[in-house]
Amino acid sequence: MDRISLRRLSRDSLDVTSPEDDQVSKNFDELSQVRKASPTTGSKDVGMVGDLESSYAPPAHIEKAPSSRLSYYYTAGSALLVALPFIFLAIWQAYIGPGTFTTHLTPHTIGGRFTQTKAKTIDFVCSALLGPLLLVALNWYWFSITRVTIVSDSSANATSLIALVQASHTDSGSYNPFKFLTFIRTGRVKMMLLGLLVLLSAIAQTCLSNFIAYEAFDVSDGTASELPLRSLLTGLDEVTRARPPETLPTFPPGYDFSSTQVATYVGDATAVLSSIAYQNATEKLSNDTYVGLNATQDSLDAVDSRIIRLEGVPGYRMEIDCQAAPPTTLSAMDFAGNSVMIHCNVGNNNNLFSASYPGQMSILTSGEDDSVYPWVGFYGWDQAYLGSMMAGNWSRSARTSIYGNITFKAFNMTQFGFNGDKSTMSAFGFACNVSRETGSVNLTRGSDSTWTRETESWSGETSPVKMLIADWQLALNYHSPVDIGGMPGLGQPLQDTAWPSESYTDANGEITLNARTNVLNYLYAVGEFERLAYETRNANASLHNGTTSYAQTVKAIGSKQVYRIVYVPIILLVGLICVSLAALITFSLLVTDIKRGTASVKTWQQVGTVQLLADSIAGLKHDPVVEDMHRAGEGGAEKIARGYKVRYEALPGKRNVLKADSPTKGNGGSWGMATGA
Incomplete structure (x- = not known):
């Protein structure tokens, strides 16, 4: 000791x-x-050191005295501050619409077109002046209340002197953990609320000083120039000449790809099919049409970064027209042991749709009886049949679709090696053709340098699309990753997302295929296969090959960089919530003390650092513990003050006076705590 x-x-x-x-x-x-x-008051010779009773009872003259008007003014102000942030949020939301206060850090535009210097000045004024000045006013208000309800608190609960000193000079927010620890150690709810108020004030100042920012963006500088772009739809004229598609099990001729180009195209085309297999392509289309640009991606990427708009870019859009109809004939046969040919006629003409897919007949003949086997057959490059086979006789089943009623026709397939439950196979499908309409598109460049279609205009004249996808069903040797062991080729990935559930039929025994999804998946695949083929063929191609010009002139709009003011909604929201919670704390402290009729609120006695020092000299100067603190030095004095408990007491005819807690009050007395320090 x-x-x-x-x-x-x-x-x-x-x-x-x-x-x-x-x-x-x-x-x-x-x-x-x-x-x-005198059990409640000390003699004049001893100063104001006294022993307060454990249960606080205000003197009669204090109980009868009305509360200070200031207490009601401050209470009303605190209540208003609780509500104001939410009123502001409601008005703000009504003004700018829903979805503004998002939970991420994406900034929202306030507006303006400023130079960088002006934008920085506005940001500085908001961050270094307006936000802090607002918090200066709020802190003055909040901590004016705490100096009455906490520092000069005349309740029955004593407080350690160190906590009272800390509270008396707390007039703003802080992230200081030692300050919070001092308040928490008291074990008093009021002191803990003061610590929370300090933290909320600090967070509010941080948020309200930093929710305003500025960002750069490009605007038109009013200048326009002509810019050549490399035409896309060139270089594959030989592909659709002098041979029918789907006749050769080798790499399709006419593309003249190098080994590097083959690797690029096969990888990109396979990625398209896999993407469709997992996520349908309907959202990638524009009003159920595939829109493309007749300009290579390389030439678009090469446009100067100062160009933010291109007008009159040649474009095209593809539309698909389908009719639900079952095949009139159906055959399936092995081809050289490594591929299967499916042939069918549709309608009253003799057009023979052929599908070559990699694999063996056993996929059809030995597969599960309740499976659906989709394929895509082609008649030349102009027409396609999206067909499907199912085991059994489904000829009496039908389902409506936007392409007409889906009906089945049953076929005896024993001559092609089918047996058992698969001796009879039923087929249904959609006969489709794709047309192209040319036009022009205006593009705008985003902040990430990607081009976005802004406006479009179309000629109204259409022509058949040569579906290059017909060449690649066998050459890609593609198997859908979604349905392992399912049908190879194009049919399976086009249908993977078209079934709404794992069951192919509903409670009425009708198939559940979403025909629109199936058809639009095919349209997207047609457009992407064509675009990728031309992009691969014309990669790094020049605008002129010596005899032919492939340049297409468009109007380019230049830009200049300006700055606009933005704000981050989530930061503003957090700041406003902190202001409201801080006001709620001060409101609760005031209302509680008004109801209890504490002398500190009735006399509105604010105690800051200087006042606390004066009160300590007047009330504690004869206490030997104070003499101990004087002799102990800085470190020892803090230890003693941490256990030395004091409180304010209301005396007749006087303001609240500071007194020491009784040194004889058991283990909880301040004297005993000071001794144990």
Whole structure:
């Protein structure tokens, strides 16, 4: 036990003979006699050190006195501050529409077209002046209340002197963990609320000082120039000449791809099919049409970054027209042991749709009986049949679709190696053709440098599309990753997302295929296969080959960089919530003390650092514990002050006065706590 602690013990506990200790004992005896004479107030000779009763009872003259008008003004102001942030949010949301206060850090535009210097100035004014000044006013208001309800609190609960000192000079928010720890150690709800108020004030100042920012963006500078772009739909004229498609099990002729180009095209085309297999392509189309640009991606990427708009870019859009109809004939046969040919006629003509897919007949003949086997057959490059086979006789089944009623026709397939439940196979499908309409598109460049279609205009004249996808069903050797063991080729990925559930039929025994999804998946695949083939063929191609020009001139609009003011909704929202919660804390503190009729609120006694110092000198100067703190030095004094409990007491005819808690109140007394420090 250190020397300071020894001097806090009574003469009955220790036998000490030093002159210093005799003086401490003498002071202790005098203090005890004074307290016996007056249990609630100390004598004038001892100062204002006294022993308060554990249950606080305000003097009669305080109870009868009305509360200060300031207490009601501050209460009304706190209540208003609780509601104001939410009123602001409601008005703001009504003004700018729903979805503004998102939970991410994406900025929202306020507006303006400024130079960088002006934008920085506005940001500085908002961040370094307006936000902090607002919090200066709010902090003055909030902590004016806490200096009445917490620092000069005249309740029955005593508070450690160190916490009272900390609270008296707290007038703004802080992230200081030692400050919070001091308030928490008191174990008092009021002090903990003060710590929370300090934290909320700090967060509010951080948010309200940083939710305003600025960002750069490009605007038109009013200048226009002509810009050549490389035409896309050139270089594959030989593909659709002098041979029918789907006749050769080798790499399609006429493309003249290098090995590097083959690798690029096959990888990109396979990625398209896999993407469709997992996510339908309907959202990638524009009003159920595939829109493309007759300009290579390389030439678009090469456009100067200062160009933000292109007008009159040649474009095209593809539309698909389908009719639901079952095949009139159907055959399937093995081809050289490594591929299967499916042939069918549709309608009243003799057009023979052929589908060559990689694999063996066993996929059809030995597969599961309840499976659907989709394929895509082609008649030349102009027409396609999206067919499907199912085991059994489904000729009496039908389902409506936007392409007409889906009906089945049953076929005896034993001559092609089918047996058992698959001796009879039923087929249905959609006969489709794709047309192209040319026109022009205006493009705008986004902040990520990608081009976006803004406006479109079309000629109204259409022509058949040569579906290059017909060449690649066998050459790609594609198998859908979604349906392992399912049909190879194009049919399976086009249907994977067209079935709404794992069951192919509903409760009525009708198939559940979404015909629109199936057809639009095919349209997207047709457009992408064509675009990728031309992009691959014309990669790094020049605008002129010596005899032919492939340049297409468009109008280019230049830009200049300006700055606009933005704000981050989530940061603003957090700041406003913190303001509201801080106001709620001060409102609760005031209302509680008004109901209890505490003397500090009735007299509206604010105690700051200087006032607390004066009160300590007046009320605690004769307490030997204060003398101990004086002698202990900085570190020891803080330890003693942490356990030394004091409180304000209302005396008749006087303001609240600071007194020490009784040193004889059991284990919780301040004297005992100071001794244990």
